[in-house]
Structure formats: structure tokens, C-alpha cells
Amino acid sequence: MNVAHTLLRHAFTLGLALSANLALATGQYALTLYDEPPKYPADFTHFDYVNPDAPKGGTLRIADIGGFDSLNPWVDKGVPAAQVQYIYDTLMVQSLDEPMTEYGLVAERAEKAPDNTWVRFYLRPQARFQDGHPLRAEDVTFTFDTLIKYGAPFWRSYWADVQRVEVENPLQVVFYFKNGNNRELPMIIGQLPVLPKHFWQGKDFARASLDVPLGSGPYRVASVQAGRSLRLERDANYWAKDLPVNRGQYNFDAIVADVYRDAGVAIEALKAGAIDWRQEMVAKNWASAYDTPALREGKLIKEEIPNGSPNGMQGFAFNQRRSLFQDVRVREALSLMLDFEWTNRQLFNNAYVRASSYFSNSELAATGLPDADELKLLEPLRGKIPDRVFSEPYRNPVSDGSGVIRDQQRRAYQLLQEAGWKVADDRMTDANGKPVSIEFLVAFPEYERILLPYKRNLKDLGIDLVLRRVDASQYVNRMRARDFDMAITSLPQSPSPGNEQRNYFTSDAADRPGTQNVMGLKDPAVDQLVDGLINAGSRKSLITHARALDRVLLWNFVLIPNWTSATWRVAYWNRLQHPGRPPKYDIGLMTWWARPGATELPHPAADAAAEGAR
Missing domain, CATH: 3.40.190.10 (Periplasmic binding protein-like II)
Structure with missing residues (x-):
């Protein structure tokens, strides 16, 4: 290679470097x-x-x-x-x-x-x-x-x-x-x-597989036992371990996820020392299931960590693909039959508040009547959205907690009659004269105790609610196939909602299996509000669009709102520690670490508990 060629090559390389810089x-x-x-x-x-x-x-x-x-x-x-x-x-x-x-x-x-x-x-x-x-x-x-x-x-x-x-x-x-x-x-x-x-390359990406994948992150798959456990080990050569975004995180040498049949046996495994950490979602368990000598001695810790993130919405979803649920009066009537106050007192030890927004625990939640900015979005949709959006603040029904909800039952019965339903031979029949039987799909037994009071309330109206419990794999497949009447769904939200709202609420998502629009919601007005939210040009506009969307969803009764809490409830062994200032919008598990010198090995009872739970 001559000198001129070499200089030209070096100049070209330097030019690329300067361009990159x-x-x-x-x-x-x-x-x-x-x-x-x-x-x-x-x-x-x-x-x-x-x-x-x-x-x-x-x-x-x-x-x-x-x-x-x-x-x-x-x-x-x-x-x-x-x-x-x-x-x-x-x-x-x-x-x-x-x-x-x-x-x-x-x-x-x-x-x-x-x-x-x-x-x-x-x-x-x-x-x-x-x-x-x-x-x-x-x-x-x-x-x-x-x-x-x-x-x-x-x-x-x-x-x-x-x-x-x-x-x-x-x-x-x-x-x-x-x-x-x-x-x-x-x-x-x-x-x-x-x-x-x-x-x-050369692999079938589209299939489910237990083949060990390759990544670039802080952990790698060390071993997998189908149906039993997954072990991840921290990559000692992780390329990004010293970056500012990773410092102080991913501190455990290994993460082991052991499979348990349900939450009840997982709690027993925690108490026995077979697992180290558990987030509790059931208020009754939080109140009483962790009472052990280890808890009283401070070895097992229960902690409520503030949750500053929007809680989104969890609820009993109606599958509007079923003709049974296409009339909004029917959905409202069925919503009236959930007695939250009794449920919260008798089953949850008054640990929750009722969810009243799809953006609970945030400034995005709608309150009162629409303000002037919201009305600019909603007025063009008048006649396409429920009239009550403009005239009534949305409120969940409130009972006295006694378990008797006669006022709600009367209103529900009136709505069902308006929808063409009627009672024949002590059975509620739909507008086509068919006895009403609703299948509620569940995957975990702890939900059944929550649904049984709801089932009794519906029975008073002559409606049969069938609780259909299936294993986790069947549940996932049936939900993907939209093969259910009602089911529990969760729609989490971030402090800045955006494109995921399409996956939750739009007509396009309703027609595609596997999206989170399990409700089958197909409403052009909702589609328009979702697009407006996604395209909002400022934080103020985003808040306005979220509140307007919230009102329309609530008054359409697309699901029966459940309950929410402003804390994360966590139980863990004292060999684990976490920063004194937790993140505002997440539980931050990967910021935790193992206390140096603390024993890791479970005692024999823990081994037995872990084996018996599988």
C-alpha cells in the first residue's frame, strides 16, 4: 500500500471518528x-x-x-x-x-x-x-x-x-x-x-421453549428444572455493571425462583425459610398468616413500603364479546351487586379503599364534574358517550357494610328489567328468555372466598354465577382465546400513560388475541380519547386526556372496580436489606442486597416445606 493510500485511509478513519463524536x-x-x-x-x-x-x-x-x-x-x-x-x-x-x-x-x-x-x-x-x-x-x-x-x-x-x-x-x-x-x-x-x-438465526423464535436463551443483562440462566425452579446467576463479566444506571443494583449473586402451587403454600415456605422474600397481595394473609415466632423475634420482617405510582385498575371484567354483556344497563346492574364495604370489613380487615379510577392514586384520576379543558374533548363526543359523563361525578355504590344491599338490589333489578330481563320460575332470564348463568374464570383459590359473597348476591336476583377454577396454564390459554364470561383483570398504569392504552382499550386490540383488552371494548369515542392521550403535547394536556378517558370508561361499566392500596406489603427474612430511601414508583427489588455474613441455608423444615409445596 503506497503512502498516499495509507494517508487517505487514515484521513477517512479520522473523519468517521470525528463524525461519530x-x-x-x-x-x-x-x-x-x-x-x-x-x-x-x-x-x-x-x-x-x-x-x-x-x-x-x-x-x-x-x-x-x-x-x-x-x-x-x-x-x-x-x-x-x-x-x-x-x-x-x-x-x-x-x-x-x-x-x-x-x-x-x-x-x-x-x-x-x-x-x-x-x-x-x-x-x-x-x-x-x-x-x-x-x-x-x-x-x-x-x-x-x-x-x-x-x-x-x-x-x-x-x-x-x-x-x-x-x-x-x-x-x-x-x-x-x-x-x-x-x-x-x-x-x-x-x-x-x-x-x-x-x-x-436458524431457531424458531415463535415457539414457547425451555431452551436457555442468550442475553446481555446482569444475570444469565444457570439452570432450569421444568415445573420446579429457575436459577439465575449474576454475570461476573457483565459489560454494564459499572454504569451509573446500574450502580447499587443487581446485588445478589444468584436469584432462584421455586415453583409453588398457590400463594398459601408459598407463605408457608417463607415462614419455614425456603424462600426469602414475598410481596403479599391478600389483606387477610397480611393480617394473620405471618404470625410466627420468627416474626415476633424480628427475624422475619413485615414492612409496608409507600407506593407513589398510579395503581391503575383491577376489576371483574365483562367479556363484551358475549351478547350477555353488551347492554350497559346489564353491566351496571351486575356492578351494583358487589358489596365492597362488607367485603373490606369481613375479608380484608379494612385494609383497602375502593378503586374509583383507571388511574387511581394519581393526579390523572377524574374527580367531580369535567372542567373546561375536559369539556373541550368531551363535548364533540356528546351522544356517543354516556350522558352521565356530563351531569354526574362517577361514584361506586356504597353500602352500610351489614351485608344487606336491598337498595342496590332494587336498582339492579330495575336496570335488568329495562334491558329486557325478567324472572321466570325464580330464575333470571335474559332478553331472549334464556336463564342467566355466568361463568367466572379463576386461577387461584384465594379469589374464590372473595367471589362467593358476590355469587350469593347475584343468586338473590336469580342469576347463577359459576366459579370455574383452572390451573395457571389453562387460565392463560383461555384468557388469550377470550374463552370466558367474566374474569379478574389488572390494568397497571405508569405516571405517564401512553401507547399501552391502545393495548388496554382500543377496538383494534379487542380483535387481537393476547392483548389486555380482555373486555372486548370496541368504542370509537374511547379510541379517539386514547389517541388524544398518546398524542398529548404537554403534561397538562396528558392529565386532561387521562381524566376524560377515565370518565368515559367508568360510565361505560366495562368492569366492576375492585380495591387498591397506597403501599406495597412485603415480608422478608432479615438477611435481606434495602436502601433507606426506596424508589417512588416501584418496589425496587433489584436495589436490595444480602446482609454480609448472614446465613443462607434453610433449616431442614424449610427443605421439607419447599418439597411439599410442589
Whole structure:
């Protein structure tokens, strides 16, 4: 090679390097929804909610209720192990003490178009998968294309506004959008988990499988016993372990998820020492199930951690694909028959408040009557949404807690009559004269005690409620196939709701199996409000759209609201510790650590409890 050729090559290489540096200079180390300044500066060393000096070591043993039969969480088949998420890295990572801010992980920086029609990510050169293979832009495009083509329906809905993806160079990838209306979309793309193209070539991505996957994250799959346990081990060579977004996190050397049949046996396993940590969702259990000598001695700890995140909505969902539930008067009547006050006193030790919003525990929840800004959104929909949106604040029915709900029963009976239902031979019949029998699909026995009082109340109206309990795998498959009349559903919310609302409430999602629109809600007015929320141009506009959507959903009685709490309830052995300042919007389990010198090995009773629970 002559000198001129060599100089030309060096000049070209230097030009590429300078171009890359200039590009990096124009990018951002963090993305925020409305371009407001992020909480943490560019030179931050760790998040405030971690202990940056947390010791590494120990094993975290947790329960997997119901079991898993797949290590592929990206497809709509099988029951994936939840903990497998820890083997994957994303382009960016959301902080847990800001409503919606993402900081660079795989991507060192990101650059948004001024008109929000594209986002470019600059990948870290040191990023690599757990087999040492470098992580590059082609892996990002492979992930996106593969999940769109073979992944669960959620991904196609979540990324519906992405037009195309282009690799600009090995460390640079750009996503082009169909329009610039969706301010959240750059951040949604930042949540993209990056899968290894070289690993998946020649494999069937679309199937559920227990084959050990390859990731780039802090943990790797060490062993899997089908139907029994999954063991993850911290990757000592994790490429991103010293990044500010990871400092003080992923402190356990190993995470073991053991399978238990139901929550009851998992509690016994915790008390026996077979598992270390458990989040309790049942108020009765929290009140009485953990009373052991270890609790009284301070070895087992019960703690309520403040939850600053919107609680979303949990409720008894009506499958509106069934003709039985297509009349809003029927849905309202059935909603009146849930006696929350009695249930809360007798079954929950008054531990809950009734959920009255799809955005509970946040400024996004609708209250009172619509204000002027909401009316600008709602007035054009008058006649297409319930009239009571404009005239009445939504309120759940309230009983005296005695278990007698005659006023609610009378109103429910009146609504059913208006819908063409009537009683014949002591049985309620629908508008077609068919005796009404409703199947309620459940997966866990603890729900049955909650549903039995509701079943009795419906019986007083001549309606037969059949509780159909199936195992976890059957439950997942029947819910995906929409093969149910009623079921419990949960619609979690973030402080900045966005594209996931399409997956919850839109007509398009109702027609696709596997989405979270289990209600089968198909309402053009709701579709319009969801689009408006996603395209909101400011935080104030987002709040207004969320409140307007909230009102319409509530007055359509798409489900029967359940209950909520402003704390996370956690029971754990004192060998575990957590930062004194927990994150505002998450329970932050990966910020916990094992106390140095604390024993890990369960005593013989724990071994017996663990074995007997499977």
C-alpha cells in the first residue's frame, strides 16, 4: 500500500471518528417526555434510591406461583418465567423516581428529531452479549423486526407508529415514525430489549421453549428444572455493571425462583425459610398468616413500603364479546351487586379503599364534574358517550357494610328489567328468555372466598354465577382465546400513560388475541380519547386526556372496580436489606442486597416445606 493510500485511509478513519463524536455531541444522555430537564445530571454516578456501596453476594430465593413452561417471554405462547427479564438489557432504562425519564444503557445517547418524526440511538462500543459477541445496531433492528413479525400482539400495538428502522453504521440506528404526534414514542423505543441476532438465526423464535436463551443483562440462566425452579446467576463479566444506571443494583449473586402451587403454600415456605422474600397481595394473609415466632423475634420482617405510582385498575371484567354483556344497563346492574364495604370489613380487615379510577392514586384520576379543558374533548363526543359523563361525578355504590344491599338490589333489578330481563320460575332470564348463568374464570383459590359473597348476591336476583377454577396454564390459554364470561383483570398504569392504552382499550386490540383488552371494548369515542392521550403535547394536556378517558370508561361499566392500596406489603427474612430511601414508583427489588455474613441455608423444615409445596 503506497503512502498516499495509507494517508487517505487514515484521513477517512479520522473523519468517521470525528463524525461519530459530533453526532454524540448532539445526542442526549437522557430522554424526557416533554423535553423537561431530567432529575439527574450528565455526570451522575448513581440513582438516589440505591445504595451505591451495596455489597454483592448471596442468593435471593423467591416464589413463582403456578409455574412456567417457557423461557421465551416475547411470544404469545406458553407461560414464561417472569425472572427471565433480568438476562436482557434495553436501549435505555427508566429511572424509578421520575414520572417518565430514561437514561442510556445499551445506547449511550439518543437524538430526537425537532419534529419528533425519528429517534437515533448511539450504541456503546463496549456493549456485548453474555457469550462475548458484540452488541450492534443489526441486533436492534433484528429485535424490532422479529417481535413485530413473531412476537405477542402487544408489540405490534405498542410500536404501531413506527414506519421503519435503519442501521446507519454498526453503532448507530434510527427509527422513523409515521408522524410526529406521539411524543412518547422515542422513549417507548428506548425500552426495546435487545436480542442477539447471531443466537436466534436458524431457531424458531415463535415457539414457547425451555431452551436457555442468550442475553446481555446482569444475570444469565444457570439452570432450569421444568415445573420446579429457575436459577439465575449474576454475570461476573457483565459489560454494564459499572454504569451509573446500574450502580447499587443487581446485588445478589444468584436469584432462584421455586415453583409453588398457590400463594398459601408459598407463605408457608417463607415462614419455614425456603424462600426469602414475598410481596403479599391478600389483606387477610397480611393480617394473620405471618404470625410466627420468627416474626415476633424480628427475624422475619413485615414492612409496608409507600407506593407513589398510579395503581391503575383491577376489576371483574365483562367479556363484551358475549351478547350477555353488551347492554350497559346489564353491566351496571351486575356492578351494583358487589358489596365492597362488607367485603373490606369481613375479608380484608379494612385494609383497602375502593378503586374509583383507571388511574387511581394519581393526579390523572377524574374527580367531580369535567372542567373546561375536559369539556373541550368531551363535548364533540356528546351522544356517543354516556350522558352521565356530563351531569354526574362517577361514584361506586356504597353500602352500610351489614351485608344487606336491598337498595342496590332494587336498582339492579330495575336496570335488568329495562334491558329486557325478567324472572321466570325464580330464575333470571335474559332478553331472549334464556336463564342467566355466568361463568367466572379463576386461577387461584384465594379469589374464590372473595367471589362467593358476590355469587350469593347475584343468586338473590336469580342469576347463577359459576366459579370455574383452572390451573395457571389453562387460565392463560383461555384468557388469550377470550374463552370466558367474566374474569379478574389488572390494568397497571405508569405516571405517564401512553401507547399501552391502545393495548388496554382500543377496538383494534379487542380483535387481537393476547392483548389486555380482555373486555372486548370496541368504542370509537374511547379510541379517539386514547389517541388524544398518546398524542398529548404537554403534561397538562396528558392529565386532561387521562381524566376524560377515565370518565368515559367508568360510565361505560366495562368492569366492576375492585380495591387498591397506597403501599406495597412485603415480608422478608432479615438477611435481606434495602436502601433507606426506596424508589417512588416501584418496589425496587433489584436495589436490595444480602446482609454480609448472614446465613443462607434453610433449616431442614424449610427443605421439607419447599418439597411439599410442589
